[in-house]
Each structure stands twice: as structure tokens, then as C-alpha cells.
Amino acid sequence: MTTTPSAFPTGFLWGASSAPHQNEGDNTNSDMWALEQLEGSPFREPSAKGVDAYNRWQEDIDLVVSLGFTAFRFGIEWARVEPEQGVIDPDALAHYRRIIDYCLSQGVDPVITLHHFSSPLWFAQAGGWGAPEATDRFGAYVSAVTPILEGVTWVATINEPNIFAVMHQMSIPLQYPDPTAVFAQLAEAHGVSDSDAGLNAFSMPAPTEEAARIMLAAHERARAILHEKTSVKVGWTVAIQGLVAREGYEDRLDHYRRIWEDIYLEASRDDDWVGVQSYTSQLVGPNGLEGAPAGSEVTQVGWAYRPDALEMALRRTWEVTGGTPMLVTENGIATTDDTRRIDYTTGALEGLARAVADGLDIRGYLHWTFIDNFEWVHGYDITFGLVAVDRTTFERSPKPSAYWLGEVARSNGATIAH
Numbered sequence: 001m002t003t004t005p006s007a008f009p010t011g012f013l014w015g016a017s018s019a020p021h022q023n024e025g026d027n028t029n030s031d032m033w034a035l036e037q038l039e040g041s042p043f044r045e046p047s048a049k050g051v052d053a054y055n056r057w058q059e060d061i062d063l064v065v066s067l068g069f070t071a072f073r074f075g076i077e078w079a080r081v082e083p084e085q086g087v088i089d090p091d092a093l094a095h096y097r098r099i100i101d102y103c104l105s106q107g108v109d110p111v112i113t114l115h116h117f118s119s120p121l122w123f124a125q126a127g128g129w130g131a132p133e134a135t136d137r138f139g140a141y142v143s144a145v146t147p148i149l150e151g152v153t154w155v156a157t158i159n160e161p162n163i164f165a166v167m168h169q170m171s172i173p174l175q176y177p178d179p180t181a182v183f184a185q186l187a188e189a190h191g192v193s194d195s196d197a198g199l200n201a202f203s204m205p206a207p208t209e210e211a212a213r214i215m216l217a218a219h220e221r222a223r224a225i226l227h228e229k230t231s232v233k234v235g236w237t238v239a240i241q242g243l244v245a246r247e248g249y250e251d252r253l254d255h256y257r258r259i260w261e262d263i264y265l266e267a268s269r270d271d272d273w274v275g276v277q278s279y280t281s282q283l284v285g286p287n288g289l290e291g292a293p294a295g296s297e298v299t300q301v302g303w304a305y306r307p308d309a310l311e312m313a314l315r316r317t318w319e320v321t322g323g324t325p326m327l328v329t330e331n332g333i334a335t336t337d338d339t340r341r342i343d344y345t346t347g348a349l350e351g352l353a354r355a356v357a358d359g360l361d362i363r364g365y366l367h368w369t370f371i372d373n374f375e376w377v378h379g380y381d382i383t384f385g386l387v388a389v390d391r392t393t394f395e396r397s398p399k400p401s402a403y404w405l406g407e408v409a410r411s412n413g414a415t416i417a418h
């Protein structure tokens with residue numbers, strides 16, 4: 001085992017990330033649930049019971065603690081808190097408060113996402129993010145959540161607004177009487193198909209300026225409400241693509257950085273923190289964004305195997321935000337080979353350690369993901385998790401990578417090796 005002197009400050013957070021729709025199961029009042037049931041939808045299978053995290057959350061936090069982690073990212077599901085417009089479910093709020101209380105009692109810092117891709121079905125059907133009232137509607141939900149946030153430090157308003165700016169178009173079919181037909185037209189118009197690569201950052205249409213404007217407005221509204229009513233630190237979590245120009249295409253790089261990342265990172269200048277989410281790096285060339293170079297190792301979702309992308313993402317984020325404190329809120333690899341997961345994460349953490357040593361203000365590392373879960377359009381065959389799950393009994397089985405990362409956490413990063 002190689003030992004590097006720990007670059008990490010005391011109190012650096014180590015943990016794993018999750019999201020409500022991907023883990024809880026039975027998110028029946030959400031737009032994603034509805035989309036999964038549609039004929040012609042790109043979802044390979046429905047989310048169904050998820051990994052039953054809505055019921056097994058205590059067991060999951062116990063596992064987080066036993067592995068040696070000090071932070072756990074999970075989300076509050078708007079579709080549960082407000083299943084019908086204007087109707088706040090006190091049981092849902094009490095449920096999430098119990099999770100927060102339990103985390104705090106176990107010495108686990110909860111990192112909470114208020115919106116992770118899924119919205120209530122009523123919101124989607126009432127025009128979704130395209131409706132003029134979208135920001136007010138989101139703000140009302142955020143206000144309803146504020147009473148349960150006491151004692152919480154880290155709150156992300158919206159997960160990956162730059163990816164979501166695209167994804168939110170997916171709920172448009174739900175606004176029409178014949179959603180399946182509209183879905184097909186939309187997919188064709190955008191070139192989004194149920195291909196092997198599925199829907200991901202490489203196959204998606206670029207986020208529009210209008211979508212970006214909406215995301216920024218929703219984030220600013222949520223931030224104002226949270227600052228007024230709570231003492232949490234507010235940020236959002238941004239997908240950073242590790243973009244690099246082929247020689248001669250630097251101007252294109254500027255363009256893609258602007259529309260995919262910089263608009264969102266500039267908004268983070270006024271935030272208390274920013275979540276950095278990194279998986280791979282992409283070239284920008286004559287045809288725009290490129291997929292994995294021919295012959296390179298790719299992950300289950302077709303992304304190039306690039307452990308170095310995290311360091312690139314952290315340095316880029318630091319530069320564009322001008323020094324907003326960062327948390328790595330997602331970093332990981334879709335693979336069935338857990339030795340590649342350890343290798344990938346070792347490389348990513350070495351880059352993280354260098355960034356910390358260079359003085360970048362990074363407060364923690366949360367791996368994506370804790371338990372193999374519902375990987376959106378791809379369904380359950382794609383495994384990003386540190387922990388495997390039996391899809392019938394929901395029994396959790398930590399993989400070697402979970403124990404390995406737990407040891408890294410216990411040593412505060414002093415032992416980053418295989």
C-alpha cells in the first residue's frame with residue numbers, strides 16, 4: 001500500500017452520494033415514474049422499487065458509518081413532499097427529518113439535494129420548467145422544506161442544472177394528451193434515441209439559453225429562501241465535462257465551456273459552495289463534442305476511462321468561480337469490474353490530493369454512488385455502486401471498493417492505493 005502524506009485538512013468529508021428517484025422506489029407521483037411507463041419512452045425498464053431506500057434508509061446510514069464515512073448525500077423528493085400542487089405531505093417531511101436526525105446522531109454530515117432530475121407529475125403536466133410559474137412553484141416547495149433543515153450544513157438546490165437543462169425537455173410529452181407520440185417526435189428532433197450509449201452527456205442536445213435562464217432563476221429563488229429561513233450553506237451541483245480542445249479548435253472549446261459549464265459556475269460565485277461532479281473528459285474538435293477516442297477504455301455507459309478528469313474539473317471550477325468552496329458531490333465509474341473502480345478512484349483521489357495541496361478549497365469527496373441503483377434510461381444493469389444489492393431481497397453487499405474507500409476515509413486520505 002502506497003502512503004502519501006495526507007493533504008487533507010482535518011474534518012474533510014468522506015462519503016458517498018445517492019438520489020431519491022434512483023434509490024427510494026415507488027416514486028409514483030413523479031414525472032420520471034410516468035415517463036418510465038410510456039410506450040416509446042427511452043427508459044429500458046421502470047424504477048419500480050428502486051433499492052427500497054425509502055424503507056431501508058436507516059440500514060444504509062448504518063452501513064455508511066460502519067464503512068468509515070463521515071458524509072452521505074441524499075435528496076428530498078419534491079413529488080413526495082408536494083404530491084399535488086399546494087398540498088404538502090407532513091409525513092414525507094417527517095420522514096426526511098428522521099433521516100437528517102439519524103445522520104446527525106451518527107456523526108454523518110447530510111448533504112441534501114432538493115431537486116435531482118425528478119419533479120412532481122402535476123408540475124410536469126402544468127408546463128414543467130417551461131411554465132412561467134415554474135420558479136414560484138419550485139420556491140413554494142423549497143419554502144415548505146425549510147422547517148426540516150435545522151442542523152444541516154450542505155444543501156444543493158438543483159442537481160446538474162446543465163444536464164437537467166436538457167433533461168427537463170423529457171417531461172414535455174407529459175403535457176399532451178398523446179404523450180407517446182410527442183415523445184417520439186421530440187427524441188427524433190434532438191437525435192436522442194435508445195441507443196447503446198443511451199441518454200448521456202454525449203448524446204444529448206446542448207442546453208438552450210432559455211433552459212439555462214430558468215435554471216438560474218430557480219436556483220437564485222431557492223438560495224434566497226434558504227438564506228432567509230435557514231442557516232444552511234447553499235450551492236448547486238454541476239456536471240463538469242473536462243473539456244479539452246483539439247489543436248485549432250480552441251474557440252469551439254470556449255463556446256462549449258460557456259454553454260455547458262461556465263454559465264452555471266458563474267452563478268456559483270454568489271453561492272456558499274459548489275458541488276463538482278466529474279466522470280470523464282471529452283475532446284472538442286471539428287464536429288463539436290466528441291465521444292471516447294477510438295480504442296480507449298470505456299465504461300459501461302461508453303464514457304472514456306479518465307480518472308484524471310476530477311482534478312481537471314476541480315481546477316476549472318476553481319478558476320471560473322473565482323474561489324467558491326467546493327465539495328466533490330459525484331465521481332465514479334460504471335463498471336462490473338470492481339478492481340477498475342478502485343483503480344479509477346485511486347487516480348481521481350491522487351488528483352484531488354494535488355488540488356488540495358495546491359490550496360484549492362475543497363471540503364469533501366462523495367463517491368457516486370453508494371448502492372447500485374436505477375441509472376435513469378439505462379435501468380439497473382449499469383452499476384456505479386460501492387455496494388451491490390440483491391434485486392429481490394434488497395440485501396446490501398459492500399464491494400471491495402467500499403471497504404477500500406472506507407479505509408481511505410478513516411486515514412483521511414493518507415492511504416490512497418490499491
Ligand code: BGC
Nearest residue numbers: 019159160163239330368375
Ligand atoms: C447524475 C446521477 C447519475 C450519474 C451517473 C449524474 O449525471 O447526477 O443521477 O446517476 O451522473 O450517470
